[in-house]
Amino acid sequence: MIYRETGQFRTSYAEDQAIFRLRQDKIGIAVILAIAWIGIPFFADEYLLRAILVPFLILAIAAIGLNLLLGYCGQISLGTGAFMAIGAYAAYNLALRLPALPLLLDFLLAGLIAAAVGVVFGLPSLRIKGLYLAVATLAAQFFADWAFLRLPWFTNYTPSGSVTAPPLDFFGWVADTPREKYFVCLAFACLTALLAKNLVRSRIGRSWMAIRDMDIAAEIIGIRPMTAKLSAFAVSSFVAGGAGVLWAFVHLGSWEPLAFSIDMSFRLLFMVIIGGMGSILGSFLGAAFITVLPIFLNQAPGLVGIQLSTAMVSHLEFMIFGSLIVLFLIWEPHGLARLWQIGKEKMRLWPFPY
């Protein structure tokens, strides 16, 4: 009853092709945006902003990047962490060596550099698929790990290998409090989500999905597999690179190559699988699941009054978190986004049986 399209008539194709077709969806997204832009900044404390919301938003952006490649184009990648690292170090070196450039332009160029590297490591996808491609993209991860650890030029010859980002100066406006950093991440997350959604409902997104679902049939309707796959790698790496810049400059501040290890690639892969492949919303849900749940599990024993040692808590966190992932994949292999879809279907008729 709550979620019904009854009485809402779409009289033009433009209305029928809108991102949010139903009035309930429009209201829903307006409420969420209002909470995110107005509610949270006023009521959240510094810890929540700095330790939970900022990483959540940045990882959601990275998850969108991977989702475009894996969920929409069907090309598996274990190198997302590497593309984040390339974005981060590219932005660092641009800011260091070309101080005249505005920071926003550094970010953009860093994304483009990550995209170019992504295309190079995407080349094997023209020949190989599935697990073999996963192994080939793993090369990107190892290459980035090695390059940023062993080639001191990238880290400006700092003896420890750790580098520090310049202040976040956007044309004179400096984001240094957690609240301001949150706004920066939120703006980028909204922008990325909107652009990604537009891409996947346009020609380019359809050609990615066609390649994903049946590459032979895609070819007979005139899609060039090479263009489709490499453009997916480029866009995905661009977004991942941008997320890497934010992760380094906004979240970490100073970092070493280990921040973008294979661990990061795997976390992003889990986010996409758990959130829902082929769904922008799923990228946000998956990022929330992976970043927020461990923190919740960590706090939970204390909240219900059980006293456990710190080591015990962190071990329990891993055990519960791992089993939740396994159980979740058995119950709903299509992810949280599908769960939301089913929920909406149920809400259409509720409380009537049919």
Added chain:
Amino acid sequence: MLATVTPSPPPAPIAQRQRAIGEVLLAVENISLRFGGVRALSNVSFDIRKGEIRAIIGPNGAGKSSMLNVINGFYHPQEGRILWKGRARSRMRPHEAAKGGIARTFQNIALFKGMTTLDNIMTGRILKMRASFIEQALYVGRGRSEELRERDFVERIIDFLEIAHIRHTPVGKLPYGLQKRVELARALAMEPELLLLDEPMAGMNLEEKEDMCRFILDVNEEFGTTVALIEHDMSVVMDISDRVVVLDYGKLLADGTPDQVRDDPAVIAAYLGVAHG
């Protein structure tokens, strides 16, 4: 009580349909295709004329699908050449054939299972869209106007094939007969000059077959699309096709009108066998 009903004139028999059959659209000349030691096609030549419905028939393993794959650019024959609109075609990939105006459907449906009917048919319009990457990302300019323009075109095909009710359904959930129809819709969305249909009626019941026949005839008549189809149902082939090619063991057995082919002793032998002794 009842008004006198004047009987409408009987519909013209199908054989009398007047279609403008024009010059040769596609000609295959002396095509030979081998996979290792297996000869899939040997020295096959025939042509397809503009505006006709051309059937390719033959027993299982005769090389019919291989022939379509050659025309389509999936296979590259070792010998022979293909003339498309009178010009010899060099080695080409399927997406180049698509650009040239050749569309096709598959024997075992090749739809994009994760996408809706509408999106599947919209993929058929990809070659007609020119919006730049930025326009698509921002959904402005051509990014938006092309989406609306092509949606309008696709809706006409949806109406034509009577699949409006399943517009937003993921095709993976559709029954077999409808999936075949969506695949035809996707091929039609390309506005092809030559439509290759690989067993469009396989596995259908009588009613679905009749629907499909009607759609193929309508497409041919209203859009003037040239159709080449592989089919096993002889009554369908004899009814709707203008000319028939018969293949057997990769060789051309007969080529002519349905009546000629039906009476050809070699064809009868291949299909029914000959008495020995």
